[in-house]
Amino acid sequence: DGGITQSPKYLFRKEGQNVTLSCEQNLNHDAMYWYRQDPGQGLRLIYYSQIVNDFQKGDIAEGYSVSREKKESFPLTVTSAQKNPTAFYLCASSSGSNRGSTGELFFGEGSRLTVL
Amino acid sequence: AQSVAQPEDQVNVAEGNPLTVKCTYSVSGNPYLFWYVQYPNRGLQFLLKYITGDNLVKGSYGFEAEFNKSQTSFHLKKPSALVSDSALYFCAVRLNTGTASKLTFGTGTRLQVTL
Numbered sequence: 650d651g652g653i654t655q656s657p658k659y660l661f662r663k664e665g666q667n668v669t670l671s672c673e674q675n676l677n678h679d680a681m682y683w684y685r686q687d688p689g690q691g692l693r694l695i696y697y698s699q700i701v702n703d704f705q706k707g708d709i710a711e712g713y714s715v716s717r718e719k720k721e722s723f724p725l726t727v728t729s730a731q732k733n734p735t736a737f738y739l740c741a742s743s744s745g746s747n748r749g750s751t752g753e754l755f756f757g758e759g760s761r762l763t764v765l
Numbered sequence: 766a767q768s769v770a771q772p773e774d775q776v777n778v779a780e781g782n783p784l785t786v787k788c789t790y791s792v793s794g795n796p797y798l799f800w801y802v803q804y805p806n807r808g809l810q811f812l813l814k815y816i817t818g819d820n821l822v823k824g825s826y827g828f829e830a831e832f833n834k835s836q837t838s839f840h841l842k843k844p845s846a847l848v849s850d851s852a853l854y855f856c857a858v859r860l861n862t863g864t865a866s867k868l869t870f871g872t873g874t875r876l877q878v879t880l
Contacts, residue, residue: 691872739808743866752859752866753799756808
C-alpha cells in the first residue's frame with residue numbers, strides 16, 4: 650500500500666548525541682516536510698523539500714539538518730545543538746502544485762524522541 | 766503572513782448531539798483550508814478541504830465544514846457525534862510557494878464525546 654513510513658516510532662537519546670529520524674514515501678510525491686509537534690503548540694515546520702537535492706528551512710530549523718538525495722527519502726537529523734529536542738516529529742509529503750494538486754499533506758505515523 | 770486560530774482548546778459533546786469545532790484564518794488572497802484529525806500517538810489524517818466552489822464541504826466520517834469568507838472562518842461540523850470521534854482536530858491554511866504546499870496549522874482542539 651502507498652504511504653509514508655517513519656522510523657523509529659520511539660527513540661531515546663542522551664544529551665549531546667545526534668539522532669537521525671527516517672522518512673520514506675512510495676506515493677511518488679515531489680514535496681516532503683518535517684513538522685514538530687509539542688503539546689498546546691500545534692505543528693511547526695522544521696524543513697521542507699520541493700525536489701531532490703533541494704530543501705528550505707521552515708520556521709524552526711535551528712538545531713536540525715536534512716538531506717534529499719532520493720525522491721522517496723527525507724531523513725531528519727536532530728543535532729546536539731537543538732536545545733529542547735524532546736517532541737513528536739511528523740513527516741509528510743504532497744504532490745507538486747504544477748500537477749494540479751490542491752496541496753493536502755499526507756502524514757506518517759510519527760516518531761517520538763525523548764532526551765534523557 | 767498566514768495564520769490560523771482555533772479558539773477552543775477542548776470541546777465537549779454528548780453522543781448523538783451535533784458538534785462544531787471552530788477555526789478562523791488570516792491569509793493574503795484566496796485561502797486553501799484543511800481539517801485534519803489526530804488520534805493518540807498517531808499521525809494526522811486528512812478529513813476535508815476547501816479550495817473553491819461550494820461553501821459547504823463534505824469530508825470523511827460524516828464531517829463537513831462551512832467556509833465563510835466574510836467572517837474568515839472554516840468551522841468543522843458533524844450532525845451527530847460519536848464517541849469514536851474523540852480526538853485532536855487541526856485546522857490548516859495553505860500558502861502556495863512554488864511546488865511545495867506549506868501549511869500553517871492551528872494549535873488544535875481536543876474533541877471529547879461522551880455517552
